[in-house]
Amino acid sequence: xxxxxxxxxxxxxxxxxxxxxxxxxxxxxxxxxxxxxxxxxxxxxxxxxxxxxxxxxxxxxxxxxxxxxxxxxxxxxxxxxxxxxxxxxxxxxxxxxxxxxxxxxxxxxxxxxxxxxxxxxxxxxxxxxxxxxxxxxxxxxxxxxxxxxxxxxxxxxxxxxxxxxxxxxxxxxxxxxxxxxxxxxxxxxxxxxxxxxxxxxxxxxxxxxxxxxxxxxxxxxxxxxxxxxxxxxxxxxx
Amino acid sequence: xxxxxxxxxxxxxxxxxxxxxxxxxxxxxxxxxxxxxxxxxxxxxxxxxxxxxxxxxxxxxxxxxxxxxxxxxxxxxxxxxxxxxxxxxxxxxxxxxxxxxxxxxxxxxxxxxxxxxxxxxxxxxxxxxxxxxxxxxxxxxxxxxxxxxxxxxxxxxxxxxxxxxxxxxxxxxxxxxxxxxxxxxxxxxxxxxxxxxxxxxxxxxxxxxxxxxxxxxxxxxxxxxxxxxxxxxxxxxxxxxxxxxxxxxxxxx
Numbered sequence: 001x002x003x004x005x006x007x008x009x010x011x012x013x014x015x016x017x018x019x020x021x022x023x024x025x026x027x028x029x030x031x032x033x034x035x036x037x038x039x040x041x042x043x044x045x046x047x048x049x050x051x052x053x054x055x056x057x058x059x060x061x062x063x064x065x066x067x068x069x070x071x072x073x074x075x076x077x078x079x080x081x082x083x084x085x086x087x088x089x090x091x092x093x094x095x096x097x098x099x100x101x102x103x104x105x106x107x108x109x110x111x112x113x114x115x116x117x118x119x120x121x122x123x124x125x126x127x128x129x130x131x132x133x134x135x136x137x138x139x140x141x142x143x144x145x146x147x148x149x150x151x152x153x154x155x156x157x158x159x160x161x162x163x164x165x166x167x168x169x170x171x172x173x174x175x176x177x178x179x180x181x182x183x184x185x186x187x188x189x190x191x192x193x194x195x196x197x198x199x200x201x202x203x204x205x206x207x208x209x210x211x212x213x214x215x216x217x218x219x220x221x222x223x224x225x226x227x228x229x230x231x232x233x234x235x236x237x238x
Numbered sequence: 239x240x241x242x243x244x245x246x247x248x249x250x251x252x253x254x255x256x257x258x259x260x261x262x263x264x265x266x267x268x269x270x271x272x273x274x275x276x277x278x279x280x281x282x283x284x285x286x287x288x289x290x291x292x293x294x295x296x297x298x299x300x301x302x303x304x305x306x307x308x309x310x311x312x313x314x315x316x317x318x319x320x321x322x323x324x325x326x327x328x329x330x331x332x333x334x335x336x337x338x339x340x341x342x343x344x345x346x347x348x349x350x351x352x353x354x355x356x357x358x359x360x361x362x363x364x365x366x367x368x369x370x371x372x373x374x375x376x377x378x379x380x381x382x383x384x385x386x387x388x389x390x391x392x393x394x395x396x397x398x399x400x401x402x403x404x405x406x407x408x409x410x411x412x413x414x415x416x417x418x419x420x421x422x423x424x425x426x427x428x429x430x431x432x433x434x435x436x437x438x439x440x441x442x443x444x445x446x447x448x449x450x451x452x453x454x455x456x457x458x459x460x461x462x463x464x465x466x467x468x469x470x471x472x473x474x475x476x477x478x479x480x481x482x483x484x485x486x487x488x489x490x491x
Contacts, residue, residue, distance in 0.1 A: 014490055015490060054491065057325075057326045058325065059321075059322055059325045059326055059491055060490055060491055077328035077329070077330070078328075080328040080329075081328045083326060085322070085326035087319060087322045087323075087326075089319060090319075091319035091321075091322045091323050092320075092323070093248070093252065093318075093320055093323075095251070095252065095256075096251070104244060104247070105323075105327065107240070107244055108240065108241060108244040108327050108328070108329065109328060111240045154323070
């Protein structure tokens with residue numbers, strides 16, 4: 001299977017911190033992300049998972065050209081229009097309603113789309129995440145779980161080919177978690193490329209094809225998910 | 239262009255939906271109303287006193303607006319992570335930051351128009367001479383505070399909310415004072431004043447936009463004065479905007 005993303009010898013340093021040298025978040029990091037696979041990105045807090053995600057989604061830019069974005073050296077607009085991203089912590093403007101936020105994002109991502117179609121798509125998305133009844137209420141009164149549901153809806157507006165989720169289970173209640181799992185199942189059936197950064201790896205065990213483990217900014221494991229879980233179980237039993 | 243428009247539209251909504259926006263608008267109405275009643279108590283020429291005090295009230299309101307909202311929208315970008323929502327979409331960093339600047343400018347313009355209309359209404363009531371010079375005055379006032387706001391958008395990327403506010407206040411006070419020194423130095427060209435003259439060029443000269451005398455008395459403004467100040471304002475705004483865009487482009491989030 002072809003690679004969607006290839007990272008070769010990537011170094012990424014945050015300026016400031018650790019004296020004048022900055023914080024070395026990723027060190028000589030290499031990985032491949034296969035198309036149509038569900039990949040889990042695991043590792044302890046501060047290992048560099050979010051840093052890697054920000055580089056792959058184009059939020060931060062690596063000027064070393066160490067990442068191949070499906071044949072391109074930079075995450076340009078064409079790349080981003082194929083991407084759906086759900087950040088770890090809520091990054092939603094709380095003064096807006098879910099409807100007005102999705103409308104704004106539709107305008108940004110698919111400006112030529114007919115207004116009636118946009119309205120219909122927004123209704124479908126909000127119904128999918130179970131927020132139809134609060135679609136015109138300000139998000140300032142929403143619980144953490146409801147905000148995560150809005151975050152899921154905004155991730156799906158462009159029917160993305162490549163889906164990146166950073167700690168998606170965080171804040172979700174039982175029904176929210178079930179919704180998320182059913183979505184991951186559907187992504188797998190639809191042959192989408194999915195990257196999930198998570199601490200709750202067992203939850204996604206059933207759907208994972210590949211695992212990438214990062215420790216202290218370095219690649220600790222890259223390979224088949226079954227092999228990873230087998231090795232982990234072995235080490236636990238020993 | 240679509241990305242810039244979306245971010246600008248979002249920025250206007252973000253500012254207008256802040257409670258502080260409503261409070262500052264109401265407070266500026268209160269200030270103008272207060273000036274109106276205070277003017278009635280003076281034995282001096284009412285229209286002129288009203289204009290002098292009223293424009294101070296408007297400048298105070300605009301000053302508060304830029305010093306509060308410029309650092310606030312940058313803070314929202316970083317602390318509330320709004321920036322992630324946009325930058326993972328088909329939009330370049332420069333488009334995002336330009337959208338932020340234009341949205342900020344548009345929100346400031348809305349604020350300026352609202353409070354200027356309130357002032358014009360009171361001016362008609364007190365019998366002031368409402369003339370085209372006022373439009374020029376309000377226009378230059380807008381450019382002055384927009385320039386200060388963009389400076390805030392630039393420095394807030396690297397400093398905290400309060401540090402940025404303090405620096406903006408400092409730059410404004412310094413800019414006005416240095417400009418007065420420049421005017422003194424210009425009148426007397428001895429060596430020490432020449433140092434002041436050159437020094438003054440490194441500090442934004444906000445008072446160069448002050449055209450209160452033209453506006454108050456409805457005097458015709460010399461064409462070179464008008465275009466000189468306009469070009470200076472646009473140039474300063476453009477330089478700071480480019481600085482804010484480049485700085486954001488290089489920033490690691």
